[in-house]
Amino acid sequence: MLPRLFPFTLPPKIETDNLIIQALTIEHLEEYHGLCREESTMKLYGLKPHQKIEDTQNTLDVLDQWFRANTAIRWGIFSKNDLQEKNSLVGDIGYWQFDVLRNRGELGAKISLRFKSRGWGYEACSAVIDFGFKELGLQGVDANISLANKASMALVKKLGFQRIGIRPQLSYSTAEESWQDMLFLSLNQRDWQYHE
Numbered sequence: 001m002l003p004r005l006f007p008f009t010l011p012p013k014i015e016t017d018n019l020i021i022q023a024l025t026i027e028h029l030e031e032y033h034g035l036c037r038e039e040s041t042m043k044l045y046g047l048k049p050h051q052k053i054e055d056t057q058n059t060l061d062v063l064d065q066w067f068r069a070n071t072a073i074r075w076g077i078f079s080k081n082d083l084q085e086k087n088s089l090v091g092d093i094g095y096w097q098f099d100v101l102r103n104r105g106e107l108g109a110k111i112s113l114r115f116k117s118r119g120w121g122y123e124a125c126s127a128v129i130d131f132g133f134k135e136l137g138l139q140g141v142d143a144n145i146s147l148a149n150k151a152s153m154a155l156v157k158k159l160g161f162q163r164i165g166i167r168p169q170l171s172y173s174t175a176e177e178s179w180q181d182m183l184f185l186s187l188n189q190r191d192w193q194y195h196e
């Protein structure tokens, strides 16, 4: 069962071969603002790029409120081994909109332009899915992806997600200023065991 209250006060650190996935805090404000200013990255996520640092500060505040309300959990993804880029913020990742009755969480992630196509999106998603099933006790992980987002579709397919169907006008994109049809995909705990 998804815990009614997270048994930790900050999102716990998760390490992979190349990444450290840890709490995003006010310390990372400048770097996180850099990520949130990337127009193409944010557009695929359905959001307008941040203009002012206050926009990013506001996002961090909201993420913190959602975490404390046990409705969402968000980490920063940091590089570990790359000497030039060590400890740089690579992206963010997390679950939002936990469905407590069905024991499911919705996965979302962004990888900054300069770190794309290194396999790090896949590495981070694998680790956070594993954490979701093993530490949060999730039964399933869901994804809603805009039909234009080919990279994300390929990524979740590689992770073993199954296509369920189109959800018409599910999500409002502030970047497009319109309601978007989304492809709904999901991954169940049982299938993840076989995928591993």
Ligand SMILES: CC(C)(COP(=O)(O)OP(=O)(O)OC[C@H]1O[C@@H](n2cnc3c(N)ncnc32)[C@H](O)[C@@H]1OP(=O)(O)O)[C@@H](O)C(=O)NCCC(=O)NCCS
Binding pocket: 040, 041, 042, 044, 045, 107, 108, 109, 110, 111, 112, 115, 116, 117, 118, 119, 120, 121, 122, 123, 143, 144, 145, 149, 150, 151, 152, 154, 155, 156, 158
């Ligand atoms: C989707 C995203 C997270 C992928 O991150 P990434 O680190 O570049 O992805 P990886 O290098 O780990 O690639 C993993 C797989 O994703 C797929 N993929 C990644 N980029 C792709 C692209 N541009 N076109 C098609 N497939 C792509 C491939 O299947 C790839 O596996 P392969 O290299 O074995 O073929 C990144 O492009 C991103 O941040 N996009 C904008 C935000 C977003 O769309 N978030 C998801 C919304 S739910």
